[in-house]
Amino acid sequence: MVDKVLGTISKFNMIDKDDNIIIGVSGGADSICLLHLLNDFKNKLNIDLNVVHVQHGIRGKDADDDAQFVKDFCDERGIKCHVYYFNVKKLAKENKLSEEEMGRKVRYQVFSEAVSEFGGTKVALAHHINDNAETIIINMLRGTGIKGIGGIRPVRDNIIRPLIECTRKEIENYCITNNIIYRDDYTNEMEIYTRNKIRHTVIPYIENNFNQNFITNLVNTANLVRSEDDYIDKIVLKEKQQTVKKLNNEFIIDLDKFLQLDIVIKRRLVRHIIGEMSSLKDIEFKHIEEIIKLGGKQVSKRINLPKGLTAKRTYDSIIITKLGKNKIDEFEYIIGDLSKIYIKELNKHLDFRIIENKNYNIPKNLYTKWFDYDKIKDNLKVRSRQSGDVIAIKGINGAKKLKKYFIDCKIPLEKRNEIPLLADGHDIIWIIGYRINEEYKISASTKKILEVRYY
Secondary structure (H helix, E strand, O other): OOHHHHHHHOOOOOOOOOEEEEEEEEOOOHHHHHHHHHHHHHHHHOOOOEEEHHHHOOOHHHHHHHHHHHHHHHHHHHHHEEEEEEEEEHHHHHHOOHHHHHHHEEEEEEEOHHHHHOOOOEEEEOHHHHHHEEEEEEHHHHHHOHHHHOOOOOOOOOOEOOOOOOOHHHHHHHHOOOOOOOOOOOOHOOOHHHHHHHHHHHHHHHHOOOOOOOHHHHHHHHHHHHHHHHHHHHHHHHHHHEEEEEEEEEEEHHHHHHOOOOHHHHHHHHHHHHHOOOOOOOOHHHHHEEEHHHHHHHOEEEEHHHHHHEEOOOOOEEEEEOOOOOOOOOEEEOOOOOOOOOEEEOOEEEEEEEEOOOOOOOOOOOOOOEEEEHHHOOOOOOOOOOOEEEEOOOOOOOOEHHHHHHHHOOEOOOOOOOOEEEEEEEEHHHHHEOOOOOOOOOOOOOOEEEEEEEE
């Protein structure tokens, strides 16, 4: 088994010289075996070790005894050990998660903190072949794609799994042969947990009634699927560079390019984006399909997704963002004595000046405009849009609704609150950066010019 584990480490390039490895150790056979092996390899591989034990606060004295056992095991071998205490049952209730899921979340949070605190370069976990088979079955029961069928990866980011090619039986035999004592967790026998039901009921039934080599065959299939998954990912990442732009907290998918992609690449591309923004947990096949179907929906169609995500259809794109991100609050500033105005919501300014003599060239700058000052009837305001806003535009009778103007100009719904409006009472004088009101333009009879500069 020693050679097998060293072979796994070499095959997947798990460990480099001078690595400081954080090892997650529960006290059970798997993690104690992993710790024992890595400690034996320490000089050969030139690595440093830090052990992390998470006490979940679920099994009372048994859990306390586990923590003490791990500390003693490490002390006897001069290995640094760090114990973290949590009340997982309480946290699970507060976060509306199962104890199983909350415990997993807490552990990975601790691993991440330990890497930062102790200068870790890798996190070593004791998952093995049987764990992998159980995970694949769980994924399939929940509904999954290629990634789920691929099971547990030997290496994922800075997480390594040196025992991933070993069976549970091999691990237990290693402990017996080397007189290694470990702790049994009685909750591993309780079939109130999904994984335990699969371990003690589903897999034995399949092995006894269909195929004794079920676990080996399942994991071999997962290995094949993972290699194909990696190949597809390379294609998707290439398409993502050409099809998707990231702007602040938004991912903008170019609709023309997206619609030309094969459905397999579309699905994977959407998953990549969501995975970059949030966890893919709770993101189901139907959510991916809803986002893809936005490409054929009307402009401004929006769907809400788990994890506070939202996807929106614009004129030429699909935008995926977090709810509440990039949202500009409504604003309104009364200008009064034509003093300089700072619009904090946009981090922009407006400057005003009165020009008595109109023997000037009218500015062509998009953000500097002239108005007939004597036509202003009310207090000037700069504000965000409001329901019922209209503006007089050359070439049409009467006024045009601001909403219709935005639609005609193909201004995305989510950008419209970001466009400031200069208003005279209820009349829009200037859609800043776009059009001015025909009725306020200067003419031969203009006596005073109001110059407004936006920057």
